[in-house]
Amino acid sequence: MKNSKYTGLIIAYISFCVVVILVAAAILSGLVGANNTNQMNSILALMSEKLNTSFDMMTDYLKEASDIASASRTDFDVLYEQFSSTSEGKPYKMPYSNIGFVDSEGNIYATEGEKLDIEKYGFGEKALEVDDIYITEPYRSAVTGLNMITLFAPVYGPDISAAKDEALSRRDGPHIVRQKRRLEDDKKIRRGSIFVTYYLETIQGLAYSDVLTDATEIYLVNALSGNYVNCTGTEDSPAGTWGNIRLRKKSIKGINGYDMDEWLENMRNETDDNIINVKEDGEEFTQAFVDIKGMEKWNIVIKIPIKELSTAMSNFTMVMTVAAFAILGATAVLAFVLNRVERKRAKKLEEISVMDPLTKVLNRRGLDEGLENMFPKDDEMLEKKGIYIFLDIDNFKAINDNFGHEGGDKVLKESAEILANYFKDKALVARVGGDEFNLYIYEDMTVAEVDSAMSYVREAFASIKADSHVESGVTFSAGIARYPEDAIGLEELVESADKALYTVKKRGGADHLWYS
Amino acid sequence: MKRITVAILVLLLILSGCKAKKQEASSGEAIGFELVGEPVEKGKNVYVVLKVLTNQYWQGVVAGLSEAAKDNKCNVYVGACVDEGDWQAQQKLLDEAMEKKADGIIVAPANSTLLSDKLKEIKDSGIPVVLVDTIMNDVSSFDTCYMTDNLSAGSKAAEEMMRLFEENGISKDEKAEIAIQITSTASQTVIDRMAGFNQYWSANAPENWKVLDDIGLNNGNKEKAQQLGLEFAENHKDLKGMFGCNNSSTVGFVKGLEESGRDDIMLVGFDYADETAALIKKDNKTATIVQNQKLMGYKGVERVLELLEGGKSDLKFTDTGAVPVNHSNYAEYEKELEG
Incomplete structure (x- = not known):
């Protein structure tokens, strides 16, 4: 009972530790997830800043060019010659591919190839509808064969060319012309647009980072159409190729509570909830979008394998979990070992408390405990019969005197051994006094069988040698009582057996007698 | 140990064979x-x-x-x-x-x-x-x-689809779905056409006219293409348009549509297969984009x-164009083919 109490405590302790470890691992995983999100947010913030700063530079350049063109009184064909020649002779490469103009009537001032592109896609007309910077969708250029984007900026100014200016001056005088200019300036007439064309690689380059090479995928994604342009490229899908999210919806699934449809909706609605964890082709990724200033509904999407983001943290979590389980395991082993030691000790103590140390049979306490289990406390009648034997070694004092305590002990030990062996699994055998043995036979034995047992024991006792040389001629006296024939309770049974022994002793001993 | 080494070698051989097989497709x-x-x-x-x-x-x-x-x-x-x-x-x-x-x-x-x-x-x-x-x-x-220019061709297909919708009385407030079928996700031609279609559609179509997220993939199998056409027609009561990104997808849609018995679905596809031509000639609900x-x-x-002769490469890329052939101009197109 005590052992099971300790076992229970150990199990409870181990269970508690397992729960604590699992909770800690879950919390760490959550922290890893939060760390991923934070890292992703930091990466996105940096990329967004890099991208938008670069876009600002592109648009600022164009606005400056637009202001110059707007302030100029020069016709577009002359302006075009001036602007397109600015890159000639320069030691550095201009960041753009082409520069040109479109006037309010749709005439295009650019290279032949550029004209083809502007006309084909109707960019000129679209730009005129916008009173600010207009950025086209990516398109394949006839000039380069590559994906390009073109930025348009409005060009304003008086509706008066230099040639007209000169003609009016001759006719009306310079002061009249100056007055007209001031009036026209106030009107700010849209003369047309200036445009600059960039390689899409430029945008790809803005979003690119050597730090994230190999592991990272970067896309330009249109939130409305679901179209994307692959910026980083793979063997199967080189950089610059188009795709559509619908084709990948079956292979990309949101994980860790994220939903792909919800994320796409967030992209369409331009919310801040821009991060998602996904699984594609068996690998887990964190991906996030950031909108591109100036390209309506276009976003940069960055996709990074989760293991890249969280390798260190995941390793840490794993190491901590393994260490925790190792410690727990060691604790369990220690507890198990201690438990076994304790059980052995307890058994030893138990043995000591109920066993006679000399003869190795039960002592009085042990007999009492055994009988307590067999006889109910309220002296109810047992169904099973039993036989109680009081057995004394005759003249034991003389044996002690003649052979010393050593000899006496030997006699006691061998007597106990004879009784224990004969009555093994049949009776409780106990040494209850110096030379007194009590037995309770719980297995069915008839009177004749008990008599026969007594005869055997008598013979066996007779061959006991107190000093290893001489048979001591040990005899015993025994009183025997039966349950329930001779007594209805244990106390009465013991008393009956004792009385029978007394009678044997009075008659000179070396015999056994049944109570009657 | 020896057995493990042999097993690893066999595995490597198989894998290298598989990779070689992948590269040498034919x-x-x-x-x-x-x-x-x-x-x-x-x-x-x-x-x-x-x-x-x-x-x-x-x-x-x-x-x-x-x-x-x-x-x-x-x-x-x-x-x-x-x-x-x-x-x-x-x-x-x-x-x-x-x-x-x-x-x-x-x-x-x-x-x-x-x-x-x-x-x-x-x-x-x-x-x-x-x-x-x-x-x-x-x-x-x-x-x-x-x-x-397949991106542009896809946009033309979308433009043609919108025209068919409008001419066949589908109102801007009406819920309408469009199904798309492709042959393979590995064909950039087909992907570009699909992207072009989506680009035009998302920019110009009313909000109620939606492209279905489920894209039909027939892997070049004619029977599957037809089956996809039939399934789309039978399972989407609001389906009003079908877009086949190439010839086989278009023919698949044509046959699937015929099998379904529905006559309220517009179809725009690619190339001028006999099956497609027959539907174009029938009424103003079908069109196709033909290349030059x-x-x-x-x-x-x-x-x-x-x-x-010393000429320069001024243009890297020339779009040879793609034009819609529909109920109003098919006769003219067929004359051109004969010529």
Whole structure:
């Protein structure tokens, strides 16, 4: 009972530790997830800043060019010659591919190839509808064969060319012309647009980072159409190729509570909830979008394998979990070992408390405990019969005197051994006094069988040698009582057996007698 | 230990075999060069490597090559592969063309990346390289490309779909779904057309007219294409449009639609298969986008000859165009085909 109490405590302790470890691992995983999100947010913030700063530079350049063109009184064909020649002779490469103009009537001032592109896609007309910077969708250029984007900026100014200016001056005088200019300036007439064309690689380059090479995928994604342009490229899908999210919806699934449809909706609605964890082709990724200033509904999407983001943290979590389980395991082993030691000790103590140390049979306490289990406390009648034997070694004092305590002990030990062996699994055998043995036979034995047992024991006792040389001629006296024939309770049974022994002793001993 | 080593070696062999199998997708067989038209003595020799010759589309390219050869008095030799994706067979044909001292080379690349080195080698040797039908990712590996701008063609398909919707009385407030079918996610041609369609549609169509997220993928299987068409028609009561991104997808939609018995669905597809033509002729609910592959062939030869005479490559990419053929202009188109 005590052992099971300790076992229970150990199990409870181990269970508690397992729960604590699992909770800690879950919390760490959550922290890893939060760390991923934070890292992703930091990466996105940096990329967004890099991208938008670069876009600002592109648009600022164009606005400056637009202001110059707007302030100029020069016709577009002359302006075009001036602007397109600015890159000639320069030691550095201009960041753009082409520069040109479109006037309010749709005439295009650019290279032949550029004209083809502007006309084909109707960019000129679209730009005129916008009173600010207009950025086209990516398109394949006839000039380069590559994906390009073109930025348009409005060009304003008086509706008066230099040639007209000169003609009016001759006719009306310079002061009249100056007055007209001031009036026209106030009107700010849209003369047309200036445009600059960039390689899409430029945008790809803005979003690119050597730090994230190999592991990272970067896309330009249109939130409305679901179209994307692959910026980083793979063997199967080189950089610059188009795709559509619908084709990948079956292979990309949101994980860790994220939903792909919800994320796409967030992209369409331009919310801040821009991060998602996904699984594609068996690998887990964190991906996030950031909108591109100036390209309506276009976003940069960055996709990074989760293991890249969280390798260190995941390793840490794993190491901590393994260490925790190792410690727990060691604790369990220690507890198990201690438990076994304790059980052995307890058994030893138990043995000591109920066993006679000399003869190795039960002592009085042990007999009492055994009988307590067999006889109910309220002296109810047992169904099973039993036989109680009081057995004394005759003249034991003389044996002690003649052979010393050593000899006496030997006699006691061998007597106990004879009784224990004969009555093994049949009776409780106990040494209850110096030379007194009590037995309770719980297995069915008839009177004749008990008599026969007594005869055997008598013979066996007779061959006991107190000093290893001489048979001591040990005899015993025994009183025997039966349950329930001779007594209805244990106390009465013991008393009956004792009385029978007394009678044997009075008659000179070396015999056994049944109570009657 | 020995057993484990052997097992690992076997596994590596199998894996390398699989990878090799993946790269060498086809037989490597090619149809050798044949002269189109009559030989021209002292004429320039232009060698053309196409993907295949077995369908109406490529026959159209050959028709353009043949006409250009006649008009420009040059020799045009045409070779192709047995399997459409067999870039290695094309590589062998290109080597053969160089051995035969080609003056100029025209290629319809079966792979936009893996033929890059070979084409650069040819170009660096001073032989003009002109592409038709498909562009290479590395634009430095060729002089000019004549092909359909598939992104633009997809947009035209969307524009045509919107026209059919409006002319057939589908109101802007009405819920309408559009199904898309493609052959393969590995075909950039098809992907570009789908992207172009989505680009135009998302920018111009009313909010209630939505493209279905579920894209039908038929893997080139005719029966599957038809089955997809039928399933879309039967399972989507609000379906009002079908867009087939290439010929087989379009024919699949045509047959599926016929099997379903629905007559309230508009169909826009690609190319002019007999099945598609029949539906176009029936009523104003079907249209198709046709390419100008004959022009690709013709312009390809012209450009090679210009480059041989010192002309410059001002334009890397020329869109040979794609136009819609519908109920109002099919007769005109068919006359052109006959001409």
